[in-house]
Amino acid sequence: MTAPLTSPIPLADPGVYRTLLESTRAIPWRIDWATMRFTYIGPQIEELLGWSPSSWLSVNDWADRIHEEDRQKTVDYCVAQSQQGIDHEADYRALTRDGDHVWIRDVVHVVRGEVGSVDSLVGFMFDITARKHSEDKILQLQRELEVLSYRDSLTNVANRRMFDTLYPVEWAKARVTAEPLSIVVIDIDYFKQYNDHYGHMQGDECLRRVAQALDAGASRSRDLCARLGGEEFVLLLPATDEEAARNVAERCRKLLGQSAIPHARSGVGRLVTVSMGVGTIVPGAEDNPDVFMDRIDRRLYQAKSAGRDRICDAEA
Known part of the structure; x- marks a missing residue:
């Protein structure tokens, strides 16, 4: 062996x-x-x-x-x-x-x-x-994805999800602090006719330019400009009273006018215009944020029914 x-x-x-x-x-x-x-x-x-x-x-x-x-x-x-x-x-x-x-x-x-x-x-x-x-890189990518999930990919302003997230937060803050909360809902006038005439690619560019004007008009750090969908936008304006909200809306219309976006099929002129509904509230215990939004939507409808290219901040 x-x-x-x-x-x-x-x-x-x-x-x-x-x-x-x-x-x-x-x-x-x-x-x-x-x-x-x-x-x-x-x-x-x-x-x-x-x-x-x-x-x-x-x-x-x-x-x-x-x-x-x-x-x-x-x-x-x-x-x-x-x-x-x-x-x-x-x-x-x-x-x-x-x-x-x-x-x-x-x-x-x-x-x-x-x-x-x-x-x-x-x-x-x-x-x-x-x-x-590697973990830090993954966390960074996750944060970037989260930011993107709250941003409208076409216009680069906030999206509906961001507005739906922040609105109840600002509502609760306004209720506690007894500060006024204002909202402006905006709709581009005759946008279907714009798309039909210029095409959807030009329509997308129009949406981007309108969003840029609105975002510049709501200029404070707590203000939010968001695209609700289609040609509709919203401004969420914390600690903003009726007069200040009206001024923000007017400033947005002025900035949009300065953009001078041609609109050959508009029923109110030769440039792209918007209609706006504006509302302000100091929320109380009995107030409901959905009811408040419905009130502003009615004011937007009033602005459109009255001829478009205008601001409505009171009930008819």
């Missing part, structure tokens, strides 16, 4: 375990709980962060090398979990010796003594920088 070519490695040999640990990308470490000092940290730490293993003496060295924005919450969490004897994980930014930072995931195991008290902490540090960058 021939002898084996190699002898089995005695796995009980501590040197073997150390070789295995130090050949991985994960960085092993051990802290003595009584003294709060490192009794071991893998040499891989120097390649990752630039700090030599000999410079990791106590938990203070670990804490000082955590990014200041992550330091307190990370230290507090790890200490609390360790005191309770709970294994845990923590993600944080570790400072490198040259002033940069690396994302670390620290996986911690609590070792108990014979009487059940905490004896030591052992764990592994993992470099998760690439994963974090």
Whole structure:
């Protein structure tokens, strides 16, 4: 019987375990709980962060090398979990010796003594920088998609979804603060005839230019210009009384007039015009936002019935 070519490695040999640990990308470490000092940290730490293993003496060295924005919450969490004897994980930014930072995931195991008290902490540090960058990119894309979901892709102003989201919020604020809330509903006059004459591509350009004028007219940061659909738009004007709302509507009509968009098939002139319904309310406990919107829609209909190219801010 021939002898084996190699002898089995005695796995009980501590040197073997150390070789295995130090050949991985994960960085092993051990802290003595009584003294709060490192009794071991893998040499891989120097390649990752630039700090030599000999410079990791106590938990203070670990804490000082955590990014200041992550330091307190990370230290507090790890200490609390360790005191309770709970294994845990923590993600944080570790400072490198040259002033940069690396994302670390620290996986911690609590070792108990014979009487059940905490004896030591052992764990592994993992470099998760690439994963974090990927996650950040995904979150950024999700935020961009969320913004796009609230924006009308044709006109680049807010869409119906945005208005439906913000309207009840501004209504509730106005009710609490007893400030007036105004809404302007706008409809482009004879837009079907515009499309029939100029074509839908030119019609889309017309919608974009009208939206631009309306958005410029509602110029405060809290004001919202949204496209409700088709050729209909809305202005949501928080903290705006009747006179100010009328002024905003007039300013929008003036800006649209300055755009001078030709409309050969209009029944009120040779340029694109709009009809507007305007309403203002200080919401009370008995008021209903849907009823208020219906009132403004009726005023828009009145403006159109009265000949278009005008503003209606009162009931007939």
